Amino acid sequence: xxxxxFHKIGYALLTLFxxxxxxxxxxxxxxxxxxxMMLDQNENSEQLALVKKKYGFDKPVMTQYLxxxxxxxxxxxHSKNESDYTFLAEGKYNAQxxxxxxATTLAIKTPYLRESFQKSGKKxxxxxxxxLPNTFVLAVFAIVIAIVVxxxxxxxxxxxxxxxxxxxxxxxxxxxxxxxxxxSAILFAWLFGFVWHHYTGLNxxxxxxxxxxxxxxxxxQWKNIxxxxxxxxxxxxxxxxxxxxxxxxxxxxxxxxxxxxxxxxNTYQIIKTHAxxxxxxxxxxxxxxxxxxxxxxxxxxxxxxxxxxxxxxIVEALNNLDLPVIMGSVIVIATTFVVxxxxxxxIYAYLDPKIRLF
Numbered sequence: 001x002x003x004x005x006f007h008k009i010g011y012a013l014l015t016l017f018x019x020x021x022x023x024x025x026x027x028x029x030x031x032x033x034x035x036x037m038m039l040d041q042n043e044n045s046e047q048l049a050l051v052k053k054k055y056g057f058d059k060p061v062m063t064q065y066l067x068x069x070x071x072x073x074x075x076x077x078h079s080k081n082e083s084d085y086t087f088l089a090e091g092k093y094n095a096q097x098x099x100x101x102x103a104t105t106l107a108i109k110t111p112y113l114r115e116s117f118q119k120s121g122k123k124x125x126x127x128x129x130x131x132l133p134n135t136f137v138l139a140v141f142a143i144v145i146a147i148v149v150x151x152x153x154x155x156x157x158x159x160x161x162x163x164x165x166x167x168x169x170x171x172x173x174x175x176x177x178x179x180x181x182x183x184s185a186i187l188f189a190w191l192f193g194f195v196w197h198h199y200t201g202l203n204x205x206x207x208x209x210x211x212x213x214x215x216x217x218x219x220x221q222w223k224n225i226x227x228x229x230x231x232x233x234x235x236x237x238x239x240x241x242x243x244x245x246x247x248x249x250x251x252x253x254x255x256x257x258x259x260x261x262x263x264x265x266n267t268y269q270i271i272k273t274h275a276x277x278x279x280x281x282x283x284x285x286x287x288x289x290x291x292x293x294x295x296x297x298x299x300x301x302x303x304x305x306x307x308x309x310x311x312x313x314i315v316e317a318l319n320n321l322d323l324p325v326i327m328g329s330v331i332v333i334a335t336t337f338v339v340x341x342x343x344x345x346x347i348y349a350y351l352d353p354k355i356r357l358f
């Protein structure tokens with residue numbers, strides 16, 4: 001088990017290193033000066049020089065790359081010279097000094113994703129920290145819908161194979177996989193938030209927290225999660241239905257299921273005790289992939305419904321060329337993918353005893 005975890009962590013670190021490298025050089029070679037992006041149209045030569053020096057933009061590309069790795073690494077090196085980019089300035093790093101050798105200090109810290117270009121020097125970690133929980137809540141709500149309804153309809157479809165009910169579920173599943181999320185979002189917002197608003201009481205736009213009319217506080221509006229959550233869960237729901245149906249039909253053909261039937265167990269007991277657990281592996285794979293992708297794929301849904309999540313923040317950062325926010329968001333999403341994949345491998349071992357973690 002320990003050996004397996006070390007292997008997975010090693011692969012995860014290599015994957016994240018590759019993502020960070022690609023992201024850095026991709027945005028570094030983009031046309032445009034990052035310092036000018038920060039100052040917008042109000043820059044002068046002195047301000048430009050100061051910003052470049054402060055953020056290391058005046059250094060060669062490879063030096064900037066090393067600076068970026070040093071910022072992201074929990075174990076990092078810092079200069080004692082106040083004019084250097086890596087100086088442990090108060091408020092820049094949340095670091096704890098370990099040892100000082102000559103003019104260099106070794107410190108342990110939380111990853112530093114730098115500062116937003118467009119939010120008055122606000123840290124990217126703060127920007128993501130304010131929006132990621134909303135996206136996480138939305139993704140959890142959507143995936144719960146997909147799991148509960150998808151497994152239920154998949155079981156029904158398998159039990160009534162080749163009947164009209166099976167074909168109707170298959171049709172709905174195909175439609176769910178075929179319709180793009182942005183189209184579903186527009187359709188649901190218009191129908192349930194505008195046309196049928198008098199009956200549903202739902203709004204076309206809205207986030208988890210809404211500020212009151214006096215701007216003095218915020219309240220949770222759970223009803224605002226219904227439309228974006230359902231829209232976000234439609235495609236994984238369709239996938240879960242098909243995977244559950246096919247996996248369950250394959251399981252029904254196994255010898256131990258026939259043995260269970262010969263012992264006199266009814267259909268409910270067979271599914272609950274024997275078939276369901278052994279049919280969930282492909283479903284777990286799909287759910288893990290969809291849950292991680294929801295953190296990135298909720299962009300259009302969040303933007304259309306006005307949900308203040310990471311996806312909406314990424315759209316605004318792209319519109320404003322706020323590179324640190326874009327880069328930091330991609331790294332957070334990639335890290336989420338890696339962590340979820342590790343957790344899924346552990347779940348496999350629980351669902352299928354034949355899998356060995358070494």
